Amino acid sequence: MIEARGLCKRFGAIDAVREISFVAGDGRITGLLGPNGAGKSTCLRLIGGVLAPDRGEARIDGIDVGGEASAARARLGALPHAAGLYGHLTGRENIAYFGALHRIPAARIGREIDRWRERLGMADFLDRPAKSYSQGQRVKVALARALVHEPRNLVLDEPTNGLDVMAIRALRGVLAELRTEGRCILFSSHVMQEVSALCDRIVIIGGGRVLADDTPAALRVRSGTTTLEEAFLRILADGEREDEAPLGEGAA
Amino acid sequence: MRALWTVFRKELLENARDRRTLFSALVFGPLLGPLLFGVMVSRIVAEDAGSARQSVSLAVVHGERAPDLLAYLTAAGARLQRAPFGERAARSAVERGRAGVVLIVPRDYPRRFEHGEPARVLLVADSADNATRGDAARAGAMLQAYASAIAQLRLQVRGVDPLIAAPVTIDSIDVASASARAVSLIGLMTYFVLFAVLMGGLYFAIDATAGERERGSLEALLMVPIARGALVGGKILATSASMAASLAICLAAFLGVLHLLPLERLGMRSDFGPLMALEFFAICVPFVPVGAALMTFVASFTRSYREAQSYVAAVLLVPTLPIAFASIYSLRASPAWMVVPSLSQHLLMTSLLESRPIGALDLVVSAASSLLLALVLFVFTQRQWRRETMLG
Numbered sequence: 001m002i003e004a005r006g007l008c009k010r011f012g013a014i015d016a017v018r019e020i021s022f023v024a025g026d027g028r029i030t031g032l033l034g035p036n037g038a039g040k041s042t043c044l045r046l047i048g049g050v051l052a053p054d055r056g057e058a059r060i061d062g063i064d065v066g067g068e069a070s071a072a073r074a075r076l077g078a079l080p081h082a083a084g085l086y087g088h089l090t091g092r093e094n095i096a097y098f099g100a101l102h103r104i105p106a107a108r109i110g111r112e113i114d115r116w117r118e119r120l121g122m123a124d125f126l127d128r129p130a131k132s133y134s135q136g137q138r139v140k141v142a143l144a145r146a147l148v149h150e151p152r153n154l155v156l157d158e159p160t161n162g163l164d165v166m167a168i169r170a171l172r173g174v175l176a177e178l179r180t181e182g183r184c185i186l187f188s189s190h191v192m193q194e195v196s197a198l199c200d201r202i203v204i205i206g207g208g209r210v211l212a213d214d215t216p217a218a219l220r221v222r223s224g225t226t227t228l229e230e231a232f233l234r235i236l237a238d239g240e241r242e243d244e245a246p247l248g249e250g251a252a
Numbered sequence: 253m254r255a256l257w258t259v260f261r262k263e264l265l266e267n268a269r270d271r272r273t274l275f276s277a278l279v280f281g282p283l284l285g286p287l288l289f290g291v292m293v294s295r296i297v298a299e300d301a302g303s304a305r306q307s308v309s310l311a312v313v314h315g316e317r318a319p320d321l322l323a324y325l326t327a328a329g330a331r332l333q334r335a336p337f338g339e340r341a342a343r344s345a346v347e348r349g350r351a352g353v354v355l356i357v358p359r360d361y362p363r364r365f366e367h368g369e370p371a372r373v374l375l376v377a378d379s380a381d382n383a384t385r386g387d388a389a390r391a392g393a394m395l396q397a398y399a400s401a402i403a404q405l406r407l408q409v410r411g412v413d414p415l416i417a418a419p420v421t422i423d424s425i426d427v428a429s430a431s432a433r434a435v436s437l438i439g440l441m442t443y444f445v446l447f448a449v450l451m452g453g454l455y456f457a458i459d460a461t462a463g464e465r466e467r468g469s470l471e472a473l474l475m476v477p478i479a480r481g482a483l484v485g486g487k488i489l490a491t492s493a494s495m496a497a498s499l500a501i502c503l504a505a506f507l508g509v510l511h512l513l514p515l516e517r518l519g520m521r522s523d524f525g526p527l528m529a530l531e532f533f534a535i536c537v538p539f540v541p542v543g544a545a546l547m548t549f550v551a552s553f554t555r556s557y558r559e560a561q562s563y564v565a566a567v568l569l570v571p572t573l574p575i576a577f578a579s580i581y582s583l584r585a586s587p588a589w590m591v592v593p594s595l596s597q598h599l600l601m602t603s604l605l606e607s608r609p610i611g612a613l614d615l616v617v618s619a620a621s622s623l624l625l626a627l628v629l630f631v632f633t634q635r636q637w638r639r640e641t642m643l644g
């Protein structure tokens with residue numbers, strides 16, 4: 001389970017994240033949906049512990065990311081925005097390196113890699129240098145790398161960027177399987193179809209704030225629209241109006 | 253510790269497969285110095301051998317006016333040619349480099365010589381031209397010798413003891429040129445050794461920091477639950493290993509090159525044998541982590557490979573500054589200088605090459621101050637890696 005409690009983060013004069021709170025439960029796929037620059041990546045980095053919040057806290061399975069960073073991180077697998085691999089290492093070596101950093105015995109790493117090789121269909125390329133990989137192959141290896149230590153929680157930052165339809169399909173299948181295993185999956189996206197196809201719950205973020213947090217069906221009902229895309233646009237527009245209101249008062 | 257070892261092994265494995273890194277760390281860096289050194293020394297040896305011949309090439313205008321002088325010069329070893337131009341054109345011929353040194357015998361030379369008056373000859377040369385400067389000086393000396401020989405003959409003819417015209421004689425013994433060259437060559441050799449040390453880690457340090465960021469692997473790495481100290485330590489250690497290998501290769505190459513060169517002819521001792529190579533290695537090893545930590549630290553601030561290359565390459569200049577300082581002020585090894593890394597290594601290596609004794613205290617202070625600086629740089633780097641700005 002991943003919890004965000006009143007997370008705030010400023011970069012200079014910019015409020016990247018303002019009071020973001022939500023809960024991503026186990027056995028569910030939670031989508032962080034928002035336009036570019038809404039604060040999705042910052043939010044995931046706060047949860048991953050590579051950024052420290054100015055206020056608020058992130059908890060992973062109840063463990064404070066700021067307080068017990070190592071224990072929290074051990075329960076988290078991450079596929080960051082730029083899921084770069086080491087080009088001179090093979091996919092297998094890339095995954096094994098992270099497994100070793102998580103202090104997993106070599107024999108178990110080998111078994112895990114073999115398991116993910118079958119599950120993600122990586123047999124053709126896993127033992128080739130990563131610099132020869134296509135974007136889809138890179139994401140598969142990066143996903144296996146994020147899962148090698150068997151984390152209960154997984155965060156993915158725009159994982160489908162640059163993937164073709166086939167690869168997106170495959171990724172969706174894997175995420176759905178991980179959900180049935182009872183894991184907590186949190187992923188960000190600005191693509192509506194992706195979120196609607198996968199998510200049990202959607203957290204819509206705009207201007208660094210949570211604008212809505214509900215099931216896809218409830219969001220449609222709440223905004224009085226028939227499609228999720230319209231609901232998304234309506235909620236964003238409402239959010240912007242609310243943002244501008246206090247400014248208008250200040251000027252007057 | 254296990255995490256540090258994991259990072260260390262991965263960095264070595266990754267860079268071992270990178271041809272550019274490997275070439276610069278184990279071929280270009282360590283071999284450039286010894287090869288350049290070899291070429292320079294053999295050129296200097298060849299030049300010295302050339303000047304030892306003492307032969308002079310002279311183009312002569314109107315040599316028929318002074319047959320005795322020409323005979324004397326030929327006997328003294330000068331190679332004379334009839335100049336293909338006249339008196340007036342001689343100057344411009346030398347200026348344009350068409351002729352080296354030109355001797356002109358003026359029209360009034362025979363008459364004045366016969367009457368015992370000072371007979372003028374002209375020697376035209378370009379003193380800014382390194383190639384002919386030696387010829388001009390030697391030609392001048394030959395003419396002087398001819399003049400004093402004639403003077404002695406004339407005094408004898410008049411019944412005067414020629415010795416009376418030589419109240420003081422000067423014998424100068426020049427030892428400067430060979431040893432001065434040797435000193436600057438030694439400075440060059442220790443510089444090349446320190447250069448090889450740094451080159452051995454250049455691309456390792458860049459790859460481990462800016463490369464990690466440029467590939468986009470940094471964020472995932474920073475989310476792994478290991479101490480930043482272990483991460484940075486493993487990277488610096490891998491860089492150090494490559495630098496130590498480069499140092500060893502460089503010293504082995506110097507062994508080969510110095511073995512082949514006739515250094516004694518330059519007044520340099522050539523007792524740079526396997527033992528001294530080992531001593532060099534021991535002296536320089538404490539400098540290895542200093543360079544590794546410094547390059548890693550500098551590269552940690554850069555956003556891309558290209559940016560890192562320009563900044564970290566500037567670090568390669570670091571060892572030149574103390575060496576330049578040392579040669580300007582002719583520093584000798586002393587405990588006070590031993591607290592300055594790279595300068596201390598340079599001074600200690602120079603002492604060894606000049607077969608001066610090295611104090612045990614100097615060795616200890618040099619190693620300790622270097623390791624301390626490395627530790628300080630490591631702490632700074634680790635601090636930088638803890639900052640959020642690392643993500644960029």
